[in-house]
Amino acid sequence: MKYICKKIITLIMTLFLVSVAAFLAFQVIPGDVVTSILGTEATPEMEEALREELGLNDPPVERYLNWVSGVLKGDLGVSYRYSKNMNERMPVAELIGDKLPVTLWLAAYSLILIIVISIPLGVLWARSKNHYLDAALNVISQTAMAVPAFFLGILVTYLFGIILKCFTPGGYVSYREDFAGFMHYLLFPAISIAIPKIAMTARFLRNSMLTEIRSDYVRTAYSKGCTDRRVMYTHVLRNALMPVVTFLGMIIAETIAGSIVVEQVFGLPGVGRLLISSISTRDFPVVEILVLYITSVVIIVYALIDILYRMIDPRISSK
């Protein structure tokens, strides 16, 4: 319990630091935001009015406090680029709102694929007595780990979309209109994200199991008369999965990063595409919020994994 409290305090501290960094980073950029929005032909009065509207005249500390208190209250600020009803600035919250579920579903989908496929595969691999199977899995996994997600996305599009016609490339279906169609379309980007991670996780689990098999408790279990199957599943696998839990935390962070690129390949209107387009149009309020959001997810996932790890392995907390 004490540990969890400590963890939450560090979590808040880190989030605070990240928010300062995300805010500061975009204050030091060269070039005036106002000129970049209005163009060079704007009059000084127009520039001044816009500066006042965006709160750019306030001192940095005050602007930071305004921004953070806004974010905490759910007011994420307004976009520099997108407008709403022609003359109003688009609130960032609205801009992100309908894109967030796409990215979250994609990440969740990939993660489920990774867990469901890599764990049986890793067990099978560790148990394979066949030298050739072992070597084949080795070659396949090494190669799969070397394929970048965007190239895999292109290969998947070509194979499943153009040759096998399992889906229409670029034919994204909104989750609001047709959820089943949305999930069907999402399967292919999810596969592209998952394959390299499946290779990594299966490999990791296999190595972890092979280390565990050499331990004393395995010999004891065998000498007690446990069957091979029982030793594998209730003794070795349980212990071998421990480090895999931490490893999966890293995989989750990578999956989120991977979805940014893969969204681009499959034309998914998710947070990643918004991030890329906001970066190229220098729409900093949007970038700030997305950075803050993605970092928070990563940090919180790590903290949860840490806590989970202590819960399933009592040896760590007793140390």
Place this chain on the structure above:
Amino acid sequence: MKKKNTQKKKKWNNYLVVGLVMTGITLAIAIIGAFWTPYEATAMSASIKFAAPSLTHWFGTDNFGRDILSRVMEGVETTVVISILVVAASAIVGVLVGALTGYFGGLMDEIMMRITDAVNGFPSILLALVILSVLGSGVEKLILALAIAFCPSYIRIVRSEFIKYRDADFIARARLMGVGWVRILFVHILPNIFSTFLVSIVIGFNNAILAESGMSFLGIGVQPPAASLGKMLSDAQGYLSSAPWYALAPGLAIVWIVLGFSLLGEGIRRRNQ
């Protein structure tokens, strides 16, 4: 004594051999690509748009009639040069900062560790994206952004190795003999961590190449008309049904390079054990 030990260890393994061969071929292509390509990489020709792979154009031509083989060779060169610079910059900073914080400890160490903790595990492509959005695009900025994104992991590795040796007997003796700290850090400790560090440098190449091609794919890395494998892939995506070979060559080139480096890293790691 030391020599005997290395002789006893198994010097070669399959990973190392295959990795060295693949990486060697990559580097050869990069060097050749810097001086000679079968065709001018930016030479356009409307009459041979989307030519399928043939004897004259081994990997076909692209939407501007440019020879894909020549562009891949140049792209490999760009990617390799960028990743060498990125890895060199971040490894040097990593050694300097990691050595100082690991050896001396104290407040600086605490602060650095909190920062690297926050950054580490954070996907490096995302971090580089953010840095790049602040700096603006361009090759030299891409290199800087990736170098900054990769620094923390090197700092951590070097630091933990220096902590291991900080209190070793031979260091204590060197200190007693009056050896200065600069010499202790870089002459007495640094050579000992070399073999461990080498693995992370090779893995660093891997990550740098994936990150660079990813950023170029997203259009915020290497800018056209310069050839880059990532950018070629994103262009090729639009012509997937009419000219599938366009995507194949740059994609396979990335896989080849990354696979070579990762096998090399694995090979060195196994040799160290």
